[in-house]
Amino acid sequence: MKKRKSPQRGRRQRAAKDGSIRWMPLITKLLCVGVVVGLFLLAYLDGAVVERFEGKKWAIPAKVYATPLELYSGAPLTADSLLRQLKLQGYQPVIDVRRAGQVSRAGDVISLRSRGFQFADGYEEAQPLRVAFSRGRIQSLTDYEGRPVDLARLEPLLIGGIYPANNEDRLLVKLEQLPRGLVSALLAVEDREFYEHSGVSPKSIGRAFLVNVSAGKVRQGGSTLTQQLVKNFYLNDQRSLARKGLEAVMALLLEMHYSKEEILETYINEVHLGQQGRRAIHGFGLASQFYFGQPIEELSIARAALLVGLVKGASYYNPRRHPERALQRRNLVIDQLVAQGGVSKREGGRAKQQPLGVIKQSGGQGNLNSAYLDLVKRQLRRDYNEQDLTSEGLRIFTSLSPLMQQQAQKSLSKTLDNVAGNDRQMQGAMVVTSPASGDVLALVGDRQAGYAGFNRALDAVRPIGSLVKPAVYLSALEKPKEYTLITPLIDEPLTVQLSREEQWSPKNYDRKSHGMVPLHVALSRSYNQSSAWLGLEIGVPQVQSVLRRLGVHRPLTDYPSLLLGAASLSPLEVAAMYQTIASGGFQMPLRSIREVVDAEGVPLRRYPLSVQQAFSPPVMHLLQYAMMEVMKEGTGRSAYAVLRPELRLAGKTGTTNDFRDSWFAGYSADRLGVVWLGRDDNKPTHLTGSSGALKVWRDFMSRGPVESLRPVPIEGIDYHWVEPASGKLSSEGCKGARYMPFIEGSEPDKSSVCRVRGPVVDWFRSWVD
Amino acid sequence: MLKRLQLKAALGVAVLVLSGCASHPEYYYVPEQDPGRDLKPEIEPERPIPGAEASQSKPESQQPVDPEEHYSYVEPQPDVSGQRSGGVESLVRRSEQSIGGQHYEEAVALLERALRIAPNDADLYYRLASVRLQQGDPVQAEQLARRGLSLSRDEQLHDDLEDLIARAQAAKGDAG
Known part of the structure; x- marks a missing residue:
């Protein structure tokens, strides 16, 4: 473009030299200068238009996905859970499943058509699936012809992103992906002559001019789609006549360089269609997810029309805040679409009968997964720079289980309402992991769902009380010649001189002494006196070293008070410690991120399973026996007021001085849960580990399906x-x-x-x- | 003779009832010889859990309320050793292809996916450890094999895992 212009300019300049400048009237001179300046300006604008349009047009925030639901025969899952998950993913309930993203249920059988998805390990085809359930498991998985399907993976739920400073979020789509009617509706409402004009439409400018003159101010734009795109894409958002001119020139330039399709596709991805707090929802692709939880391909005429209606004013026609207004606007769009022949009158009439179909926004302002996303972001910021995270369109696959996250939040919020009532100072946190892999499945950092402030699961570092005791008993059990589960321990008062002034005299919770008690009883009943006696016998340094091997990294006190839990940890750190116990003695990093892939789907980085044996399997078997006894006969037995007696579990309660912290850590074969309850101001709560945190945990576990522990004896x-x-x-x-x-x-x-x-x-x- | 035996048995049962049940041996211990056997639910699964209904929230679907929806207990699957579910088997097959094509990280991803479905399948750990050894990571190979060893119930697999640990240790020695 520039090259084509310069010879012209050269000719003109030569002409000016050859001719007699003196003879020229002033006005001609001025005109000449004007033309030269104008051409320079045009060349500059042209460069600007092209530069912005070529290559990467937007900074695409990294997208964070939950773990995909794996379907296979025998999977512990109920029909209701699957439906809940499908609802989160925007599957539409229908009677007869015909398209991807639809689901139907008949009793214990769910039929659906999954959507395809590009995973890091390959493409998962969209496919018809029939899932039959029985007693908390998938009984059979087949296609519609009854042929068994070995394994199917649903597409993962998008749970959030990492936004750049301008908070613009978008999900790029191609024109081919758009559902029927969307483009016709957009053109019918916003720019009927799109395919005829060359960037500006004199007809609509004239119309707008008349309106504006009669109103005395700029009221109507008369802009073409191209002009709107120029306005959003290149210019700021003020209305003035000069800027209007600039807009028109740039629109013409844009049309000279690029095809209608390219302009339309850019428009579709650029346009602002909603707001969630500071996050700005741009483009139809993301808007479809944001309002309907559905991929854009699946939108019906009515839903597409609703989005088109938002172009005029995403805030004014916000379907969540102003459903009436949004409905009127949508129906107007449908009318225009019918008038332009986009759909038949009958189809338009049917579309107008449909409800808005907008999904609830999870957790109001925030996001149900905000605490989890916080964990993901902290890890990402260690491994990636901010620029790459907010602009390169990375895709991040995490271990989050949407169903467990939902349930953990529910169990925590509900139980706190029950045990703390209106005391809003009472707070809590919960971490759920997979005992086998260390995957973090759920993370709750506040009593209130979606609150994105202080993340207690990561940042509330509190004394762990009796949760430390397994470390004391493990230290003993590692010496089988001296200690077994039935070794008698002294449970009598004791006083330790810590320094000249300080004494330490631990008491049992029931203020009684029990004489001599077998080791397993002392742990399952959480006796403080016998634990202190045992710990002192073994020595504080030994217990410290066992805590290190369990995966505790914080500095630990050298005082004997460590033996009864004077160590302070966050709930996530407690989970890491109990992870080592639940996995049978293998330390492993807790993982929230599994994989990061780039915008093209090429894996950039994996966070693989890595384990480190820290304790021998037989010793861990003994400890687990005692921790199962905690549940069956000891301080954790109230779990079975709700849970079924045949469910085998292991766990430990923890309470700190003056009831400031209520802890519980426990596990089944397939989930480990750590719960902390307490107050941010550290005042007493009147809750013990079993009257507080355990109630959250047992409520969570009661919403199974939960796999029982299978303590099969091992070699040794x-x-x-x-x-x-x-x-x-x-x-x-x-x-x-x-x-x-x-x-x-x-x-x-x-x-x-x-x-x-x-x-x-x-x-x-x-x-x- | 027969009568005495019967009497003895009856008395034995009575003794069990009077004294033995406090220790719930069946809660803590699953006999190795009979992996399929497990605790019989004390409450029939068709009946709701006493005291649990009050805390159940309404299911979101329009389907009739299923009192057993939450399944705080699912009956263990009969674990017939050497026989995998089709899902795990297909992932293992794919991982073998990846290893054949020297796409080791892809193989690891597939095996980890299989482990999420069958976390106690010691053979998957053996495969994972083999890939790590092949990749030149004997430290992780040994650790993963040890994890497999702690889960292994099969003599042949047990020996294979120990052999792999020995090879990993040798490789470590060479490197160090």
């Missing part, structure tokens, strides 16, 4: 019937006999009377005595 462990009171071997059926695990060779060598003479004799003896 033998089970024996023992008489815990005497510490002797016993037999099945003997009084007080327990079947308990021992590290090979550490079982008692003496036998009880009952074991020698048989249970029946023993029973008669006790009967006679």
